[in-house]
Amino acid sequence: MLSQHIVNIVYLVAAVLFILDLKWMAHPRTAVRGNRAGALGMALAIAVTLLSDRYDWSYILIGVAVGSVIGAVAAMRVKMTSMPELVGLFNGFGGAASVLVAGSAIIAAVASPTADTGLQMRIATVASAFIGSITFFGSYVAFGKLGEFLAVKWKLYTWQKAIKYGFSLAVAAGAVAYAVMVMDAGWPAYAIAGCGLLIAGVLLIKKERFPGMDALKIGSAVASIGMAVLVVMQPENTALFWLLVVVAGVLGVILTLSIGGADMPVVIALLNSYSGLAAAATGFVIDNNVLIIAGSLVGASGIILTNIMCKAMNRSLVNVLFGTMGPTADTPDADDVYRSVKSTSADEVAMLLDGAQRVVIIPGYGMAVAQAQHAVRDLANQLEARGANVEYAIHPVAGRMPGHMNVLLAEADVPYEALVEMDDINPTMAQVDVAIVVGANDVVNPVARTDPQSPIAGMPIIDVDKARTVVVIKRSLSPGFAGIPNPLFAADNTLMFFEDAKKAILDLVGAVKEL
């Protein structure tokens, strides 16, 4: 057994390695080393913990084995286009782990004659359970919206149905079963069953918004605070603890459910931050510095990303959490806007590209959906071989999570130097011969600059309309998440190429080859 001093020193080393991990993330060249440093820190922290005391190993080994296998398989098999779902899911697991550690700690402390349940531990337990539960249920909703099976009207695949109904059933059955077990506790038992059924039911609703949502949001927030106070006062009553968890769960579901698809990058970043804060709160429960340091690093990281995403959409965080983003009353009619749309073909675009010196590609979520990143790279290589200069303009909220487009293009071996940020490319947009928009809409809508009444007014956009010629690859004229028409599609210098992104780019590659 190691002395507590040695254990604490190793924890300090682990904390330093976590900081180096994030510091080395500042450049693609050092980032791999950074990630290894973080993994080493984690391995050291785990190893020293296991050597620090005598343990009952049976449970530890089961937990570690099951978790490691699932984690490794998920990490190796996930497609790069599904990274937002994976990160969303991992956020949720972090939140759930914090809830369970808090629950386990309070039960153990109450049962032990020696351990004390001081005020610090009680408050930290409550914080850990509250933040952790919001994170878990919020992340499930985010996962469900990214996987397009929650709050939607269309028909679902079997796997989507399995998750959707399975999760609701598990929450409802778990809450009711627990309530029956603790019937002696009185009203908290009924309340737990009620909240469980409420969560299960709300998750089956096929709309993002429904009447009574605001009341539910405020009600669950107030009830959470009330329950938090009760748990601090009576930590030995575990039914109260689980009631706090489910009430916070209702809040987590409602908060995330009303947030639209366009705001997913914000939500994922925010939940990332919560999962870190939940871990930090757990650190206060078990008096452990390394949890507090690691948790607050992640909390800070999530908050910074949230802020960047909000700025990129010209919206405040409060507005994302509580507001809507939809067409306003005086949205211009799509038919009027699209009167002069010009449609084009692969051969015509290829001819256009033949004389182009400078080409900029603007990827959006459509590229991810169509898995078109490799085809896009092939096209860029072709053009470069013919002497053109090709760059990629990346809007901060293109895709479903921060940096989503960059990862997809990196997967297709596009050098990161070719990816240009919005603020750097915009001043030179007028010198671009051809701008190719691949499956992006709202982030290139000039209305953001020109119409102060528009729902996206003031949102920073990539000024593709200033390029000499714009080619927009899109399946139809359907609106983006903002739900408004895009005058870019009908501009004099715009050609619309109506096709699936991947097929369109492959056709283009073929047409350019034949020139």
Added chain:
Amino acid sequence: MTDLVMLLTVFVLAIFVGFEVITKVPPTLHTPLMSGSNAISGITIIGALILAGAIDSPEISKILATVAVALAAINVVGGFLVTNRMLKMFSARKK
């Protein structure tokens, strides 16, 4: 209470360090930053391990902690591996 003040000090200072360090991460690496920080938040596994292995705790406390160990292990193992997979794509551009 001095213990609590110490922990709070660490908490606040770590948040400042986090802000300083992470502001420097370029947008290109935001997705790996998220999955990597996710792996770090799997540090909850330390608390889960201590509670899952506690010798004289009630069984229910150990079972809850075991589930927490599994969930946190998914984060740790999955998080670091998937981040590594992504970051290799960023650096593997030597043709």
